[in-house]
Amino acid sequence: MKGNEAIAHAVIRYGADGYFGYPITPQSEVLETLEELMPWETTGMVVLQAESEVAAINMVYGGAASGKAVMTSSSSPGISLKQEGISYIAASELPALILNVSRGGPGLGTIQPSQADYFQATKGGGHGDYHLIVLAPSTVQEMVDFVGLGFDLAFKHRTPAMILADGVVGQMMEKVVLPEQKPRRTDEEVRKQCPWACNGRIGGRKRNIISSLELESSRMEVINERLQARYAEIERTETRWEEIGTKDADYLIVAFGSIARIATKAKELAAEKGIKVGIVRPITLWPFPTEAVAKAAEGKKGILVVELNAGQMIQDVRLAVHDKMPVEHFGRLGGIIPSPEEVLNALENKIVNPKSEA
Amino acid sequence: MNLCDTMELEEIIREENKVYAVPELLDQSVHMHYCPGCSHGVVHKLISEVIAELGITDHTVGVSPVGCAVFAYNYIDVDWVEAAHGRAPAVATALNRLWPENVVFTYQGDGDMSAIGTAESIHAANRGENIVMVFVNNAIYGMTGGQMAPTTLIGQKTATTPYGRRVDLNGHPLEITNLMPLLDGTCYVTRQSVHTPAAARKTKACLKKAFENAIAKRGTSVVEVVATCNSGWKMSPEKANEWMAEHMFKVYPLGDLKDTTKEQ
């Protein structure tokens, strides 16, 4: 099953209440598959093609404000359009899931895979001091699994989560195990789980207000401090990563998403040459596995960060290891995916035997 | 002769003698921030009365705009979601589709509906979302200090048209409500005002019809209220009412523009 199609099945099976989207390559199959599956006939899930990404994210905001489990998906230019809404969702402390099957930019760019939205996803994206929980799948199975994980984390911490995929996992066909169909929560269950939500003052309860406006500076500071405390808690408890052969390696490659798989192939090629490489694959890009990278880097001779961009995650890797060892970047731009040989080459030329500068 | 001369105060203050009361849904514990004379307060009052009279308080959700009415959630005692500038109809779309038994209304200014939120407003109405869109058209951006709105009249002075709005520079006033009847998703489109008690009573009846349409899921109802912004217009409340009747009603004539409930 294609990654994008798998997402559609996973969302229905999670028991999500709504999906709002606008077509853009390379992720239109998410909406197409949902429309084909007609979940409103089975689980009662709402699916709506909005008039724009701006409308779609604001539908997500409305749905989330009412306590429902709602998501949107898009690709880079569309995700840019959603940023105001994402900032509102974060500020209003609402759970929601956003999928970015990212493509090459800037501008209209290319429809080919890219990881150039790392900064946008992990450093804020919209205005104000906020974070998204950012999950980076490297397989179609993880695309599926991160739907449930993303929603669960979003509801647990009342904050939006993003799946930052690249066009490779979106378009790739792989075998997947879909989760069992979960029932959608009943309205009563939603009301119980989300007593803060705006869905009517049933039983004459006090009115609920979802708003991110606070004109009084001292109160706005308190709100910001509350958000920051939550982010600190998420950093403490939700950091996820994978390590492959880091223990007895001399070098590290840090890579996320589909590129981590190419890096793993490069590691095998390196082993044939007697070069011992370990892989660290951040799964949560925010919170970034800073400590894990620092730990894995202990005693290593150098680190290559491989990304489909001009060097974004490398900043977080450098912050993790400071300047204890050389940290270099290798990336292809514009939608080109490097071969494992290219990655190995880069490792040899930039880290193992760096050419001294003339 | 004064009544008080012949009756004790306790005899007068009785439920059966009451001719006016603040609607129960208008929260009395907060001070309204609207300028004295502003139309927003009257519209709030009418909406509060309609919701209470229809008995839908416990399943009504309002969507407040970015604009002077942003704090509507502090005043009308129902659930509220505060939308980004212009996006209220998209927010309302989800609120209603995910809770179809709820009654959802948006409250939008002219900047909100006819400038930044044109797309969301037109498309929600075109989809026939079962919502009420209350559109308070005061021909200016009140909240940000009186700049030109798409609805600003030709010749009208604002902070960004200090010499008066000019067609060659600023285009024509956008009569967005006139577009709404063309959309098959709308069931009821009307333009009213609240400058006199009679006008306010009429507007209340229209709001009631609009909320009834939402309850009956007949499609989108749009209730425009041609309104004053005496602060933004730099006029006394009284003068603002006069100016509105003289100038705005010409461009935005009052009355029903569409009512499919009549045809049934």
Ligand SMILES: Cc1ncc(C[n+]2csc(CCOP(=O)(O)OP(=O)(O)O)c2C)c(N)n1
């Ligand atoms: C994205 C965005 N752009 C601009 C603003 C600034 N802004 C706040 S209210 C407003 C105009 C409000 O005018 P209107 O909708 O007519 O409401 P009124 O205050 O007149 O009732 C503007 C431009 C904003 N808050 N958000």
Ligand code: SF4
């Ligand atoms: S600025 Fe205008 S719209 Fe805003 S409260 Fe004052 S009179 Fe009303």
Ligand SMILES: [Mg+2]
């Ligand atoms: Mg206005």
